[in-house]
Amino acid sequence: GDSVTQTEGLVTLTEGLPVMLNCTYQTIYSNPFLFWYVQHLNESPRLLLKSFTDNKRTEHQGFHATLHKSSSSFHLQKSSAQLSDSALYYCALSDRNNYAQGLTFGLGTRVSVFP
C-alpha cells in the first residue's frame, strides 16, 4: 500500500536558522499529489502547501517544497525559522487521478523553535 516516511520525529532549532523536513513516499499512483499540513498546538491540521508537478518549486508563507518523482521526495524547507513555526508538520500523499479518496499521512515531525 501507499506510505509516507518522515525521518525526523523532532527538530529543534534556534530562531533565524534554516529548517528542512524530510518526506519520502511509496505509491502505486502514476500521478501522486503531495501535501504538507501544519498542526499547531490544540488546533486541527491546516494545509501549508501542495504539489503534483514534478521538479517545480511550490511556496507558501515562507516555506517551499519541490516534488521530485525520481527520488519520491517532497522535502519542506524554510530559510529562516520563526518562533511561530513551532508545530507538528505532516507530509501527506494522494492520487491526483482520484482526488477524493483522502490522504495518507506520515507520522509527522515536531518542530520546536527557540529564541
Add this chain to the structure above:
Amino acid sequence: EAGVTQSPRYAVLQEGQAVSFWCDPISGHDTLYWYQQPRDQGPQLLVYFRDEAVIDNSQLPSDRFSAVRPKGTNSTLKIQSAKQGDTATYLCASSLWGASQNTLYFGAGTRLSVL
C-alpha cells in the same frame, strides 16, 4: 464562511461505554472524511462519504465503529463499547469531490479518552 464544525470537543469514557461524534462539513462540500489521530501519530483515514454514500470504510473497525451521513450533509461517527486503544483525536474533514485542488479542510476534532 463557516469551517468544519465538530462536537463534542472532548469525551471521557470508561471501557465498554458508547460515544457519538458529530460533524458539520463546510457548506457545499459533498465529500466528508473521518480520521483517527492517536497521540503523536498522523491522522489515519477511517471512512469517507460522497453525499450520503459510503465510498470506503475498509479501515473502520466494523464490529464497534459505525458512521452515517443520511442526508449527505452532517455525519455521525459512533463507537460501541469503547476500548482504551480507541483513545485518540477524531478528526472530520470535508472537500469537494473532483475538485482539482484536492484540499481537505479539517475540523477542530474530538479528543477521546477511554479509561
